[in-house]
Amino acid sequence: MSKVVTFGEIMLRLAPQGFLRFSQADNFDVVYGGGESNVAVSLANYGISVDFVTRLPKNDIGECAMMEMRKRGVGVDKIVWGGDRLGIYFLETGAVSRGSKVVYDRAHSSMSDIQPGMVNWEEVFAGAEWFHWTGITPAISQSSADACLEAVKAASKLGLTISTDLNYRAKLWKYGGDREAIMTELTSYCDVI
Incomplete structure (x- = not known):
């Protein structure tokens, strides 16, 4: 396989x-990740060439997210820079019969404010063979759903x-x-679901 491109929010x-x-917490562990970025890291671990496309704020936290991907062998040169903040989520890991809890803080994140036209998909897909997105991306905002539709149309x-993980x-x-x-509409372009 020549190259895979994934698209979503880290x-x-x-x-x-x-x-x-x-x-009970007086401190929190920090991890950067997300459905599509995790797929990109897994593919890189198997030696597959992979680029991750997202939108990150041009600040120290956005740079940290980018560096996390780069150090894991994921191509980051197609990342779009802009917006004010990186999305955050809080995870309370469950124990025994107590389930895990997730609290999202991703409103007005850089990725939620991405717009169609911000990514040059023809350039992104040059040399690529496979495109992967998940159902998380269109769930973030209407504009991220529109950008995802733009991506699947260009990939097609x-x-x-084109593959997706519905990930509701x-x-x-x-x-x-x-x-x-x-x-x-988005899944109508997919070869693998």
Whole structure:
């Protein structure tokens, strides 16, 4: 396989150590990740050439997220810079019969404010064979759904294999988009679901 491109939001995860609850924590472990960035890292671990496309704020935290991908062998030169903040989520890891909890803080993140036209998809897909996105990206905001649609259309036009992980997150579809119509159109371009 020549190259894979993934598209989505990388976020800052803050989690109490071990199995502590949020209310018990006096510090948080920091991890950068997200569905599509995790796929990119996994592919890089298998020696597959992979680029991750996202939008990051041009500040120290955005730079840290980019460096995390780069140090894991993921191509980062197609990242779009702009916006004010990196999305954050808090994870309380469950224990025994207590389930894990996730609290999102990603409103107005750089990726949620991405717009169609910000990414030159023909340039991004040059030399690529496969494009991967997840159902998380269109759930973030209408503009990220529109950018994702722009990406799948460009990938299809260029003959790339397109895959998705539906990865439904009920907590995300808050902007009023018609998730069934949006996902139906996006998945109509997919070869692998």
